[in-house]
Amino acid sequence: MSSPTSIVDLNDASLLARLQDLVVASPVPEAAISEVLQVLQKARGYIDEDALRLAASLTGLSPVKVEELCTFYSLVLREPVGTHVLRICDSIACHMAGAQDILTQARQHSGVDLGEVSRSGKLTVIPHVCIGLCDRAPALMVDDQALGPVDTQTLTRLLAQLEADIWKPS
Amino acid sequence: MEAILSRHFADPDPADLRAYRDAGGYVGLARAVQMDPADIIAELEKSGLRGCGGAGFPTGLKWRLRGVDAPEPRYLVCNLDETEPGSIKDRALLFGAPHHILEGMFIAAHALGVRYAVVFVRGEYAAGARVLEKALHQAREAGLMRLPDGDLRLDIHVSLGRYICGEDSAILNAIEGKRANPRKKPPHISQQGLWQQPTTVNNAESIAHLPGIFAHGADWFRSLGVNGGVGSKLYSVCGPARRPGVFELPMGTTAQEILFEHAGGLQPGRTLRAVLPGGSSTPFLMPEHFDTPMHFDAVAKVGSRLGTGGFILMDDRQCPVDFLVATTRFFARESCGFCTPCREGLPYVRWLLERIEAGEGSAEDIATLHQLGGQIAPNSFCALAPGALMPVLSGLHAFADDFEAHVRLGHCPYRGPQS
Numbered sequence: 001m002s003s004p005t006s007i008v009d010l011n012d013a014s015l016l017a018r019l020q021d022l023v024v025a026s027p028v029p030e031a032a033i034s035e036v037l038q039v040l041q042k043a044r045g046y047i048d049e050d051a052l053r054l055a056a057s058l059t060g061l062s063p064v065k066v067e068e069l070c071t072f073y074s075l076v077l078r079e080p081v082g083t084h085v086l087r088i089c090d091s092i093a094c095h096m097a098g099a100q101d102i103l104t105q106a107r108q109h110s111g112v113d114l115g116e117v118s119r120s121g122k123l124t125v126i127p128h129v130c131i132g133l134c135d136r137a138p139a140l141m142v143d144d145q146a147l148g149p150v151d152t153q154t155l156t157r158l159l160a161q162l163e164a165d166i167w168k169p170s
Numbered sequence: 171m172e173a174i175l176s177r178h179f180a181d182p183d184p185a186d187l188r189a190y191r192d193a194g195g196y197v198g199l200a201r202a203v204q205m206d207p208a209d210i211i212a213e214l215e216k217s218g219l220r221g222c223g224g225a226g227f228p229t230g231l232k233w234r235l236r237g238v239d240a241p242e243p244r245y246l247v248c249n250l251d252e253t254e255p256g257s258i259k260d261r262a263l264l265f266g267a268p269h270h271i272l273e274g275m276f277i278a279a280h281a282l283g284v285r286y287a288v289v290f291v292r293g294e295y296a297a298g299a300r301v302l303e304k305a306l307h308q309a310r311e312a313g314l315m316r317l318p319d320g321d322l323r324l325d326i327h328v329s330l331g332r333y334i335c336g337e338d339s340a341i342l343n344a345i346e347g348k349r350a351n352p353r354k355k356p357p358h359i360s361q362q363g364l365w366q367q368p369t370t371v372n373n374a375e376s377i378a379h380l381p382g383i384f385a386h387g388a389d390w391f392r393s394l395g396v397n398g399g400v401g402s403k404l405y406s407v408c409g410p411a412r413r414p415g416v417f418e419l420p421m422g423t424t425a426q427e428i429l430f431e432h433a434g435g436l437q438p439g440r441t442l443r444a445v446l447p448g449g450s451s452t453p454f455l456m457p458e459h460f461d462t463p464m465h466f467d468a469v470a471k472v473g474s475r476l477g478t479g480g481f482i483l484m485d486d487r488q489c490p491v492d493f494l495v496a497t498t499r500f501f502a503r504e505s506c507g508f509c510t511p512c513r514e515g516l517p518y519v520r521w522l523l524e525r526i527e528a529g530e531g532s533a534e535d536i537a538t539l540h541q542l543g544g545q546i547a548p549n550s551f552c553a554l555a556p557g558a559l560m561p562v563l564s565g566l567h568a569f570a571d572d573f574e575a576h577v578r579l580g581h582c583p584y585r586g587p588q589s
Contacts, residue, residue: 027286027365028346028347028365030346030347031345031346031347032347033347034327034328034329034330034344034347035328037330038293038328038330059347061347068349069330069347069348069349072332072349072350072506073329073330073331073332073350074330074331074332075293075294075329075330075331076330076331087294090496090499091255091450091496091497091499091500092255092256092450092482092493092496092497092500093255093256093408093409093482095496096409096410096484096488096493096496128294129253129255129333129500129503129504130253130254130255130256130257130500131294132252132253132257132258132260132261132292132294132295133258133261134255134256134257134258134406134408134409134414134480134482135258135406135407135408135414135415135416136414137408137414141294144293144294144296144297145297146294146297169297
């Protein structure tokens with residue numbers, strides 16, 4: 001199954017060159033794994049089997065070792081996601097400010113369970129740990145942009161912009 | 171007080187090297203490179219700077235214990251993995267004071283004889299890492315990374331996530347491309363750290379204080395504090411305050427002043443019941459202790475911890491059991507899973523709290539929580555589980571009536587009976 005954002009071919013010469021540069025620049029090849037996985041995830045939307053094997057061969061780690069890292073680190077996605085990933089903070093400050101309502105609204109909008117790709121293909125909603133925006137709770141992240149405070153109206157607007165492909169990071 | 175760390179927080183471009191230099195930036199580095207490493211460390215010890223990541227270990231002593239003659243290569247890591255709920259000061263530094271961090275790293279690299287340094291930034295702060303990258307590019311172009319012993323290489327490592335990466339040996343495993351499980355100590359990381367070489371890990375705020383200390387001297391830094399505190403401190407306030415945010419104040423400012431003057435007190439119609447004073451792994455600080463100067467020793471004396479200086483407010487509308495469900499959910503999720511007491515114990519604590527909050531708990535469940543508190547912390551491998559339990563155990567004591575009311579009524583008294 002391919003992700004809606006799985007757009008870059010792993011044989012793409014510029015992608016491969018960029019990945020190889022990261023490994024060469026790293027003090028030791030295996031220490032490049034974080035950046036390699038980040039670049040692959042950005043290009044493919046998530047780390048599929050082919051991306052995992054490529055990351056392993058580039059860094060000299062075994063595929064099992066890379067899988068071990070992927071299952072440990074929470075920002076690595078091993079399943080397909082929508083065009084945008086909405087991470088909704090549910091830690092204490094956001095919890096007190098109504099994070100559960102925000103999470104429920106986003107999940108209902110997506111029409112699927114948390115972590116799944118919405119019917120439109122535009123969205124995946126995931127609960128997430130504190131994103132450091134406790135003074136602007138409740139907060140969330142759209143891809144790597146943190147936003148807060150969010151209420152039901154601003155969330156409705158944000159979801160509409162994401163669906164219409166008109167959302168821009170600030 | 172004069173803004174030091176927060177001087178450029180509101181600038182249109184905090185990464186602008188010229189603006190930073192115009193305000194006295196990189197003077198501390200210019201002075202430090204004229205000094206011998208041993209003299210730098212002595213000056214830092216004299217300043218009284220203590221680790222701002224939460225533990226409060228004296229920074230100068232940490233450097234001296236590594237030894238100026240430690241085997242080469244030696245490494246330096248700036249810990250900007252801030253993930254603890256209620257702690258937002260390092261984020262403010264990353265976005266608003268990138269040159270403070272870099273200048274501090276260059277001073278530290280010179281003092282510690284380091285040629286390779288890493289700023290470890292949590293993945294959720296990737297946008298901030300780009301601000302730091304911009305500042306780094308300008309500093310490199312300006313020749314500021316040419317230190318007396320050679321060029322410094324500084325990498326910005328954007329993490330793949332997980333709270334445990336902030337532990338000072340787990341962070342090294344993450345940089346090396348491994349799972350971020352904490353390492354067994356000894357050997358201490360100052361002897362065998364990154365790639366088994368001597369390594370120093372300092373919190374971003376500790377690092378950001380160095381430019382001021384070396385531009386103006388240890389005595390100047392000490393004089394910034396009040397009520398027995400030393401230097402300035404980035405406190406933060408979140409929860410139902412009128413003006414939540416990050417405030418740079420003299421270290422030792424009382425909780426009362428931080429909460430009611432700088433953060434403006436509570437939102438209308440609310441009454442403050444208690445705070446976690448230093449992020450979600452600190453014991454509750456009760457109103458009778460709000461006159462406490464917020465520095466490491468004074469807060470410890472009243473049974474809590476300064477931690478990160480990140481206040482989390484709990485008002486009279488918030489159920490303390492529900493509050494603790496949320497703090498414990500974080501730690502249970504973020505346990506690295508390496509040791510059994512933490513991996514199995516924290517979800518058990520969370521489950522018991524959820525049961526009580528749902529009105530399904532018993533007096534025995536409350537007793538079990540007390541018991542687990544005594545069993546999990548001393549038997550776990552690192553400080554994650556003990557930290558997770560601090561608010562729970564202090565909350566069981568401070569809000570015992572609330573816990574009992576949940577059991578007696580069979581529902582949460584703050585929510586009322588659920589249909």
